[in-house]
Structure formats: C-alpha cells, structure tokens
C-alpha cells in the first residue's frame with residue numbers, strides 16, 4: 001500500500017517538476033487573460049482598419065467583401081457542382097438541394113490528390129489539373145450531358161468585385177503555383193475547362209472562401225449562424241457585416257459577408273510582442289516568410305512544427321532526452337498536427353507520446369514524455385487562445401452592430417485541427433465565453449464541409465442569373481441595330497416627301513407645315529417687341545429690344561403660371577388669361593398700355609394660312625417653338641437652318657392632363673423639328689423662289705404603322721393610356737414626357753415578374769408622371785453613386801434595394817438611349833435631304849436645339865450627335881444650344897415681318 005502511495009507521490013512530483021520546467025521554458029507562450037483582452041482589442045482595431053476605404057490598402061487584415069449578402073432561406077434548390085480546393089483535401093462534388101421547404105441536401109463526392117508538383121508548379125497546369133479532375137468526376141458520375149452551375153470553394157485570399165470573380169491576393173498554406181497572383185481564378189479555371197468542351201458544360205457562378213462555405217453550410221441548419229471559422233491547415237474567419245460599414249462596396253442596405261483573412265493579423269508587426277523565437281524560426285523556414293504570422297501561431301499546418309522546434313531547442317539545452325537529439329528531430333515537418341493531437345489524448349496520451357518520440361528515433365524517459373506532452377498542450381492552448389481572442393473581437397463587433405446588450409449567435413466551425421484535436425474545441429469555447437460574457441454563443445460543427453454552403457451561394461447566384469436574363473430580354477427590345485436605325489432614317493425621308501407633295505399631303509402623317517417664315521434676320525431689324533412663349537415647361541412673357549447693326553438683343557422676361565382650370569377651360573378663357581399676363585408684365589416693366597408688336601411661340605401644331613391670321617390683335621407672328629429656336633440660333637450663326645426641340649417631361653400635374661381623360665386640351669409637341677426648305681419643293685405654297693421654314697411636326701411619324709416593327713409592348717401601353725391613342729407615335733418614343741412613362745411601364749412589368757421591388761407594385765409606381773425628365777437625368781448621371789440613385793427613388797416613393805436601383809438605372813438608360821438614337825435617325829434624314837437638294841457632296845449645317853431633355857440629360861445629346869454622324873456621314877452637323885429660348889426668335893421673326901409690312905405699305 002505504502003509502495004503504491006510512494007509511486008503515486010513520485011509520479012505527481014515528477015509531473016509537477018516536468019510541468020514547471022516546461023512552463024518556465026515556454027512562459028512566453030502562455031497568454032494571460034489581460035493579454036488576450038489586449039489582443040482582442042488589437043484585432044478589433046485591425047478589422048476597422050481593413051473595412052475603411054483609406055486605411056484598407058495598408059491594413060494587414062484585409063476584410064474582403066464576399067458579395068454573399070444573405071444566409072440561406074430554404075428556398076434554394078437545384079443541382080450544382082462544387083469544387084473544394086485549398087484545405088487539406090481536394091474534393092469534387094455534386095450537390096442536390098431539395099425542392100422548396102424540405103431542406104434536404106444530397107451530395108456525391110470524390111477526393112483527388114494534390115501533389116506538391118501541381119500546387120507549387122505552374123498556375124496553368126494547376127487549373128488544368130483541377131479541370132481534369134472535374135471532367136473525370138463528370139464521367140464517373142455520368143453527368144457529361146448535363147449543364148450544371150458550379151460553385152468554387154477556394155480557400156485563399158481573393159479580392160472580389162462580384163461573386164463570380166476572385167483575384168488571388170496571395171498564396172497561403174501549402175500552395176505556391178506560379179503566375180496566378182493578381183489574376184482572376186474563375187476565368188483561369190474557365191479557360192482550363194475549355195479543353196474538355198465536349199464533356200464539360202459548366203458555368204462557374206460563385207467563388208467562395210471556405211469560411212464562407214462553412215458559415216453558409218451551418219446557416220442552412222441554424223439561421224442564427226452568422227460567423228464561419230476554420231481552424232485547419234490554415235485559419236480564418238468570416239462574418240456578416242453591415243453594408244453601411246463596408247466602405248469598399250457601394251450601398252448601405254442589409255449585410256454582406258466579410259472574409260476577414262485573419263491569418264495575416266500581425267503581418268505589420270502588430271503581434272511582435274507575443275511572437276516567440278520559435279514562431280520566427282518557423283516563419284523563416286516557411287513557403288511565405290513574413291506572411292500569415294497569426295495563422296502560423298495557430299493552424300494545423302504549423303502546430304506540429306512549432307512543437308518540433310521547441311523539442312529540438314529543449315534537447316539542445318539538455319532539458320529533454322538527456323540532451324540527445326535524433327536526426328529525425330532535425331527534419332522539418334516530422335511532427336504533424338495529428339501527432340500533437342494524439343499526444344494530448346486523455347488516456348492514451350502518454351503512451352502515444354512515447355510511441356511518437358520513439359518513432360523519431362528518440363529514447364524518451366517518463367519525465368520526457370510528460371514534458372513533451374505538456375509542450376504540446378502549451379502550443380495548442382496558445383492556438384486556441386489566440387483564435388478565441390480574434391473570434392471574441394468579431395462577436396463583440398456583431399453585438400455592437402446590432403446595438404444589443406446580449407448577443408445570441410451561432411458560429412459555424414470546421415477544420416481538421418478543430419475536429420481531431422481532443423481538447424481544442426472545449427478550450428476554445430471556454431475562452432471565448434470568458435472573453436465575451438455578454439454573448440451566448442453556439443458552436444456548430446459543419447459536418448459536410450463547406451460545400452453545402454457553397455451550393456447555397458451558387459443556388460442564389462443561379463437564380464439571380466436567371467432573373468438577369470429576363471431583365472436583359474426586356475432591355476434588348478430597346479436596343480436598335482444600325483440596320484433598324486437606317487430603316488427609320490429612310491422611312492422618315494419618305495414621310496417628308498409625302499408631307500410636302502400636294503396629293504399625298506392630306507394623308508401624310510408628318511405634316512410638313514409651311515410657316516411663312518422665309519428669311520433669316522439680316523441684322524437691320526430693330527425695335528421693341530413682345531414675345532410669348534407657351535407650350536414648353538414654362539409660359540413666359542418677354543420684352544425683346546433689338547438694336548440694328550450690332551446684332552444686339554436685350555431681353556426681359558417673366559414666367560407666369562397657367563392655372564389648371566384655365567388650361568382646361570375654353571380657348572377664350574386661356575386667351576383672356578394670356579392678355580392679363582401681358583398687361584401685368586407691361587405694368588411690371590413700366591410700359592403700361594404700350595402697343596408693341598407681338599410674336600407668339602405656340603408649341604402646338606397649327607396650320608397657318610399666313611403668319612398673323614390666328615388672332616386679330618397686334619400679333620404679328622405666331623411661330624412654333626422649333627421655328628423660334630432656329631431663329632434664335634440663326635441670329636448668331638447664319639448656317640443654322642434646322643430647329644430641334646427635345647422637350648422634357650412636364651411636371652406631374654401637367655403630364656397627367658396631357659395623358660389624362662380631359663378633352664380639348666392641346667397636346668404639347670414634345671418632340672419636333674423645323675428646317676429651311678426650297679420653295680420649289682413646297683407644293684402647298686405658291687412660288688418657287690427662295691426658301692421657307694417648314695414645321696415638320698414629325699411627332700406624328702409612325703402613325704401609319706411604319707414604326708410598328710420597333711414598337712415594344714411598353715410603347716403600346718403608354719400609347720393606349722394617352723389622350724390620343726395611335727397618334728404621335730414617334731414623339732411617344734422620343735420626348736421626355738413619355739420616356740418617364742415608358743420607364744414606368746417597364747418597371748411595372750419587371751415588378752410583376754418578381755424581378756424588382758420584391759415583386760410589390762406600390763401605389764407610387766402606379767402613378768402617372770412620377771418620372772420627370774429631371775429625375776431620369778439624375779438617375780442616369782454617371783457621377784451619382786448608387787446610394788444617391790436609391791435616395792432619388794425613395795424620394796419618388798419607390799422603396800428600392802441597391803440591386804433594384806441598378807436595374808432602374810439600366811431601364812432609364814435603355815429608354816433614353818433609344819430616344820436619342822431615334823432623334824438622331826430623324827435628324828439624319830433631314831440633313832441628308834438638305835445635302836441632296838443642294839446637290840452637294842458635303843454639307844455643313846447648324847442645328848439650333850432646345851428642350852430640357854437635350855439640356856439636362858447626361859447622355860442624350862452625345863448619343864444624338866453620334867447617331868447623326870453615323871447615319872449622315874457626309875453632313876457636318878453642328879449643334880447650337882439655344883441659350884435664350886425661342887422667345888428671342890419669335891421677336892426676331894416679328895421684327896422681320898414688321899419690316900416687310902412697312903416696306904409693303906411704303907410701296
């Protein structure tokens with residue numbers, strides 16, 4: 001009995017002594033709670049640094065956005081391929097995610113070796129090898145006939161700008177293939193797969209880090225899971241971060257998974273105080289010296305090696321094996337993590353230790369075995385402690401993001417060290433709970449690796465891709481080919497001739513109205529004139545003072561509102577109101593009662609018998625706004641013989657009036673053009689000498705069905721909902737006031753298809769006229785961040801996500817682009833006609849332009865100019881923006897008419 005006690009005492013004493021000895025030797029590896037809290041705080045600061053736009057470039061913890069925005073919601077389904085490359089094992093899998101509701105996942109997989117010559121050879125060969133394995137898998141599983149989407153789990157730091165792309169930032173762990181750094185892994189693999197074109201019809205839809213795959217795998221079973229941690233060959237973590245904290249990605253709605261790449265923590269020297277001589281030695285002998293310093297203190301690839309280096313040093317110092325070292329102990333990599341795990345087993349631990357040491361050619365004593373076992377404990381405990389500190393920092397961040405006092409959350413776990421080491425999980429959990437007492441953490445081991453999660457991500461991506469295809473199909477309707485545009489130009493040309501010819505004119509849809517404006521001002525005009533400008537966005541009254549000789553014009557103007565009831569009342573009421581406005585204006589100008597000749601810009605189609613027959617006041621000229629614009633510009637540039645209006649949408653109320661049910665309201669022209677025509681071509685007016693301005697009223701182009709081939713269902717809907725169905729077809733595709741409506745119809749349709757606004761058609765979206773030109777212009781502005789687009793949409797009452805905003809912007813772009821191109825085709829028709837009529841090889845023409853669409857829209861004018869250039873290459877077309885509106889032109893026309901009147905009287 002005594003002997004037993006003595007033996008026990010001896011053993012306890014022996015153990016204590018050995019442990020003390022090792023503790024003393026490795027005291028630097030034993031981290032106190034204070035140190036861990038300090039490391040935790042340092043890591044919190046690192047995360048912040050990695051997330052900030054300005055600080056990210058120099059941050060060692062890269063905090064990479066993954067473009068995974070949501071955890072699985074159970075609606076994922078389909079059949080997917082998956083590759084899992086970068087951990088200790090390379091696998092190819094087929095994953096079948098069940099039909100809705102049942103949450104059932106079936107996997108078939110096959111492991112393939114990753115020989116060193118492949119993973120440290122040439123990059124192209126690495127990807128070819130991976131593609132070969134995939135092709136082999138497809139053959140063995142008889143999948144070669146199937147087109148399947150693929151999710152790639154690639155466990156290395158990659159910079160992503162979208163889900164299906166990843167630029168390799170650095171190799172870590174055992175990999176070091178040449179020529180891959182800085183390139184996109186997805187396209188390299190896609191290229192490599194081309195060699196197997198016959199067997200492989202695969203689309204790589206997602207690239208995910210293994211941490212992300214793990215988090216998603218676990219989240220499929222536990223929706224609380226919002227963190228993924230790997231403690232395997234390497235170590236790393238990801239978690240769901242608030243978008244508003246991610247500077248590197250646009251948008252602030254919802255969350256996105258961040259791959260922290262915490263393995264690189266300390267690469268900037270932040271952990272020098274806790275690194276030991278063994279860590280430094282290990283680093284020097286690694287594939288990537290100076291890199292992944294945190295990982296090298298933690299993960300499975302390095303733990304055994306750390307133990308070996310320590311044992312060697314202790315042996316050298318005579319603290320172990322009686323100072324003897326075996327040659328095996330000198331060989332790098334001889335002790336592996338699985339050995340460390342085996343030595344730390346509860347019961348068999350000591351026996352295992354003896355066996356392992358003996359295998360290394362050593363002759364350990366009992367004391368040696370105890371000491372070596374304790375070395376392992378210290379090294380693996382330090383690893384768990386460090387992981388716990390970093391994980392605690394992430395959990396704290398999550399809790400603070402959510403502004404919670406207590407956080408309940410789940411962490412998805414994977415990696416061989418975590419899985420095979422007997423004590424590791426328990427130690428890790430305990431320390432985490434100690435460091436963050438205000439978090440209730442559940443640790444969930446991913447039983448099926450990261451693949452299930454990668455399949456979830458791929459499933460979502462494939463749904464997004466299918467939706468994208470639907471959206472593209474709609475947008476494609478608005479994309480006109482060069483051939484179609486040439487067709488539009490030619491048809492417009494035909495319509496011009498119809499309108500000008502006496503016998504076809506009555507049936508013509510492009511009316512080609514003579515304006516009786518026959519000449520440009522010659523500079524001798526002078527006097528004071530009144531001008532009215534009605535029909536555009538504003539009603540303006542102007543006083544225009546023209547001085548002869550110096551071509552100088554002074555203008556004073558005032559904008560008046562025309563109340564709704566008057567706009568909708570009788571013509572007489574409208575006219576009375578206008579007269580009242582003129583009186584007010586004269587009063588305001590101190591010219592009360594003055595009798596001034598008046599020019600009236602009236603932007604509605606009206607047939608004129610002669611220039612001043614419309615009203616019997618002192619109205620000398622009634623001119624269309626295009627004519628006014630041409631004149632305004634013609635005063636500056638005598639080459640100007642075309643006037644163009646690209647009008648914006650009017651305000652909502654006015655638009656409602658124009659689109660609405662009310663009868664008898666004149667229709668604003670919106671899109672129109674005038675030009676100087678040879679008198680001999682104008683059959684409706686006597687005389688062959690000189691030129692006269694023709695108001696084309698081209699808005700009616702297409703009313704005979706000649707544009708039906710390019711009309712979309714959305715154009716038809718806008719037309720049917722308008723005051724004048726079947727009329728002004730060209731205008732309805734081109735002028736600002738309708739563009740917004742076309743956009744709205746498309747958005748309604750996309751929403752109905754579930755592709756926008758979460759499928760919810762809001763009341764606002766059903767409201768006519770919400771997309772005024774100014775909003776279209778703002779939305780399409782390149783300088784605007786997505787966030788601002790979203791804000792505009794929100795102002796419009798449309799509750800959109802960032803994805804929605806992108807789609808809305810694209811829709812606006814497609815619609816306005818088509819409008820600008822159609823305008824360009826029409827304009828090309830007229831400048832070509834002018835060139836041919838003058839029998840010239842080449843012609844220079846200036847086009848006077850006005851209208852908010854042209855002036856405000858960020859792309860409209862450019863696309864218009866480009867189209868004219870393409871469709872009328874022999875014409876040198878200059879665009880001149882009418883800065884002064886058409887009022888000045890109207891006054892000039894009045895002045896010319898006045899001069900002619902006087903000349904007539906004098907004769």
Ligand code: BG6
Pocket residue numbers: 084085086087088089153155210213230231232233234300414415416417448449450451
């Ligand atoms: C596996 C995952 O289970 O764990 C891999 O499927 C991951 O994606 C790996 O890389 C990490 O652990 P280890 O120990 O294999 O590096």
Ligand code: BG6
Pocket residue numbers: 533534535536537538601603625628645646647648649850851852853884885886887
């Ligand atoms: C103005 C002209 O500048 O532009 C008006 O003076 C014209 O005569 C108007 O109708 C057209 O543009 P919008 O977009 O302002 O209606």
Ligand code: GLC
Pocket residue numbers: 086087154155156157172173209210211230232233234235236237261263295
């Ligand atoms: C390395 C890789 C990282 C990966 C981790 C675990 O740290 O850089 O991307 O997640 O290993 O496999």
